Amino acid sequence: MEKISVLIVEDQLLIAQNLKAILMDHDFDVLETVVSGEDAIDLVNKTLPDLILMDIHLAGELDGIATAEKIRQKHDIPIIYLSDHTDSETVDRAKKTFPANYLSKPFRTGDLLRALEIAFVNAAKPAKTASTTKLKDRIFIRIDNQKSKMISYEDIIYLEADRAYSSVMTDEKEYKLSNNMRMISDQLNSSDFIKVSRKHIVNINRVTGIDGNMIKLGDKHEVQMSKSYRDDVMSCFNLIK
Known part of the structure; x- marks a missing residue:
């Protein structure tokens, strides 16, 4: 363990x-x-x-x-x-x-x-959030001091903690943000995003396979799942043996 x-x-x-x-x-x-x-x-x-x-x-x-x-x-x-x-x-x-x-x-x-x-x-455990939100399937991401971009939840592949910063990985590009990963997850307010390690939160709808402790996210991306989170992650999927 x-x-x-x-x-x-x-x-x-x-x-x-x-x-x-x-x-x-x-x-x-x-x-x-x-x-x-x-x-x-x-x-x-x-x-x-x-x-x-x-x-x-x-x-x-x-x-x-x-x-x-x-x-x-x-x-x-x-x-x-x-x-x-x-x-x-x-x-x-x-x-x-x-x-x-x-x-x-x-x-x-x-x-x-x-x-x-x-x-x-x-x-x-996922943080409890308010029962109502302004946007339920998309979020604004600030690109610079003047611009923000609307990102659909389905386009987000995973979130990654990076010391004092965090990243949002999408099909289009990687967005570097100054907020911590937990704060972004709370803003998303969606059960589709689950924590798989202390550094990663993935969109379960983008998971295409699991190989040991590696979570496959399409053909281009994969993140490592911590053993301490494995049971919670696997409970999100139906498994046929």
């Missing part, structure tokens, strides 16, 4: 080492441990972890909450806060960044593992 990748942002060395040991013992992939918000932002842009463990009080100019705010402007990555401060002001600030969870130090190993599991499972 594909390991869940985690970035640890913690400026207390012993706690960071303990967190890393716990996660590795339970088969998580610890990408790295960093001590500052600035380092965390840089590493997130390079590695796109599945989850982030974020201490609220960090070395450097940015605390954990300010760091989370900057990360969420570009990426839709679940963040679990760790803190030995549970005063109402800190908690209220943290809530505004919509964390996946908030654990008080010292925490128990079981609580940490459950928080990670819940955060990952919830992140894999």
